[in-house]
Amino acid sequence: MPTAARAQDALAEAVFTRRPRSFMYDAWRGLLRSRSAIAGGVVLALLILLAIIAPLISSYDPTAVALRTRLQPPSASHFFGTDEFGRDILTRVFYGARISLPVGLIALAIGVSLGTLVGLIAGFYGKAVDALLMWMVDVLLAFPGLLLALLVVAILGVDLRNVMIAVGVSMIPRFARLVRGTVLSAKENLYVDAARAIGVPERRILVRHVLPNVISPVIVLGTLSLGVTILTAAGLSFVGLGAKPPSPEWGAMIAEGRQFLQRQWWIGTFPGVAILLTVLAVNLIGDGLRDALDPRMRV
Amino acid sequence: MGRYLARRIIYLVVQVFCVATIVFLLLRLVPGDPARAVLGENATGEQVATVRHQLGLDRPLLIQYGRWMGHIVRGDFGASILSGRPVLTDVRQRIGNTIELIVLSTFISLLVGIPLGIIAALRANRTEDYTLSSAAMLGLSLPSFVVGSVLLLIFALKLHWLPPSQFVSWQENPGQHITLLVLPVVTLAASTTAVILRMTRSAMLEVIRQDYIRTARAKGLGERVILLRHALRNAVNPVVSVTGLELASLLGGTVIVETIYGWPGLSSLLLSGVRSRDYPVVQGVVLVIAVLTILINLLVDLAYGVLDPRIRHE
Numbered sequence: 001m002p003t004a005a006r007a008q009d010a011l012a013e014a015v016f017t018r019r020p021r022s023f024m025y026d027a028w029r030g031l032l033r034s035r036s037a038i039a040g041g042v043v044l045a046l047l048i049l050l051a052i053i054a055p056l057i058s059s060y061d062p063t064a065v066a067l068r069t070r071l072q073p074p075s076a077s078h079f080f081g082t083d084e085f086g087r088d089i090l091t092r093v094f095y096g097a098r099i100s101l102p103v104g105l106i107a108l109a110i111g112v113s114l115g116t117l118v119g120l121i122a123g124f125y126g127k128a129v130d131a132l133l134m135w136m137v138d139v140l141l142a143f144p145g146l147l148l149a150l151l152v153v154a155i156l157g158v159d160l161r162n163v164m165i166a167v168g169v170s171m172i173p174r175f176a177r178l179v180r181g182t183v184l185s186a187k188e189n190l191y192v193d194a195a196r197a198i199g200v201p202e203r204r205i206l207v208r209h210v211l212p213n214v215i216s217p218v219i220v221l222g223t224l225s226l227g228v229t230i231l232t233a234a235g236l237s238f239v240g241l242g243a244k245p246p247s248p249e250w251g252a253m254i255a256e257g258r259q260f261l262q263r264q265w266w267i268g269t270f271p272g273v274a275i276l277l278t279v280l281a282v283n284l285i286g287d288g289l290r291d292a293l294d295p296r297m298r299v
Numbered sequence: 300m301g302r303y304l305a306r307r308i309i310y311l312v313v314q315v316f317c318v319a320t321i322v323f324l325l326l327r328l329v330p331g332d333p334a335r336a337v338l339g340e341n342a343t344g345e346q347v348a349t350v351r352h353q354l355g356l357d358r359p360l361l362i363q364y365g366r367w368m369g370h371i372v373r374g375d376f377g378a379s380i381l382s383g384r385p386v387l388t389d390v391r392q393r394i395g396n397t398i399e400l401i402v403l404s405t406f407i408s409l410l411v412g413i414p415l416g417i418i419a420a421l422r423a424n425r426t427e428d429y430t431l432s433s434a435a436m437l438g439l440s441l442p443s444f445v446v447g448s449v450l451l452l453i454f455a456l457k458l459h460w461l462p463p464s465q466f467v468s469w470q471e472n473p474g475q476h477i478t479l480l481v482l483p484v485v486t487l488a489a490s491t492t493a494v495i496l497r498m499t500r501s502a503m504l505e506v507i508r509q510d511y512i513r514t515a516r517a518k519g520l521g522e523r524v525i526l527l528r529h530a531l532r533n534a535v536n537p538v539v540s541v542t543g544l545e546l547a548s549l550l551g552g553t554v555i556v557e558t559i560y561g562w563p564g565l566s567s568l569l570l571s572g573v574r575s576r577d578y579p580v581v582q583g584v585v586l587v588i589a590v591l592t593i594l595i596n597l598l599v600d601l602a603y604g605v606l607d608p609r610i611r612h613e
Contacts, residue, residue: 135317138314139314142592144547144552146554147569147585147588147589150570150573151585153573154573154576157330157336235555239554239555239558241573241574251442254448255444258448258559261448261452262452262457268448272445272448272449275442279442280440283436
């Protein structure tokens, strides 16, 4: 076989046997193109690592009272100083990541799963189901984010678990609307008509052919919303409706530091910086993902 | 336009009715006995019965619902369990303070966010754009309770340029009232400005790449005219849309700012209601905020038609 023909075959084989690029591959490549997203990823990974290895890198107990060392400024033995009960702020910030990050993530998971479910059903089944579900979402939208969260806490009571539910519920409308819109356009695709024509059951069409279209925008909006859920949950703890003392939750720590703002600035400042870094990192990753996967949403 | 407005007003009434129903159901969704939730576990049976009667929980559900709607329509939001004062009296006293915060912070956000967004778009991918976009990202990521605490520390406690957390009404001392407004308004405006800046930048970038902008430039129109009459006019709708969303979210979001600065607004009233499980207060404030949100959404929708004649609301 001549060399040119062999090269053609090799090319054809390479082209036709190449696996289609996966969604994860696109997302990863897109993220690697954005320097700010990489910076956000590094900061977030570091925060998660510190949260995991907190007991290994700090010998202090995050909740034990040590009155002898109370209100000490940052020093070699306490890098971030101590609070009114003598607890090491640095240790509490590390342990706080074990609360604030999962709280934000679980709240987001509640909002994403319920919102996606509502949007999928409304968009796919249409007509009365769509009208009813979207009308319910519209009514929910009359209660702006934090208000809805406050309302849920008012019903369920003051508790960190209820904060997660509250913040999650306040996230439902944005995901429901996004998913419904995506489903409405996805179900117009020819392959959906083809699947229906060959007798594929509706539920299977929904799961196998429509749902994959929703994943990319939901991941983008989900990443962009993680900062909001972390901030809202910390905000609820800040106003005393979330984590209770002596929990090292960041919002609650900032609230504790308020009365010492003038003289012992370090008590509230370092948890504040931790929240800022976390939300900034998440937002940078979210922006990078959005640019990579769904440039139409670019702001 | 008239027909659209009539339809929207009918929808608004239905929406308010639904919101009122949800707020009514709020008390019934409380796990266990709401009266015991109000009073705590140590309350006597007699005390619980009194609060149950006060909350109207001792009647059949439909009767409770009818009475609730009847009272709401007449502007009777019930009385606080703790203070015994009519909820509407407290709402009336505080609503102005919250609206003042929201309107001023939104105004400042627009005043700062739109010009900076335009500059970022016109200088896209240059130093000015990177600086402004980074600042906006920082503004979005900063929690209001951190911004508020830092501003309070610097400007009130260290530099003594502005008074610390307190409240003086406009009637008592207009000058002091305005100085006291500065920190809460700036705190609230920080994230809203960031959102408006990002949206203006994005909308302007989209518009200034359009053919008609190139045509306007080609026929020799001045940059100012191109920018203000051709570009901004077409980029303004997404900015209005996001401003409406921000206004609505500020209605719920003032709770943190009101807490930090001791500002007696609607959100702090709601917060004290939630903390003490004073359900009539929670119901009254939530209903008022929800109705205000619905009204803001209506005004934003109407503004689209005014700002962009292509949207005729037919």
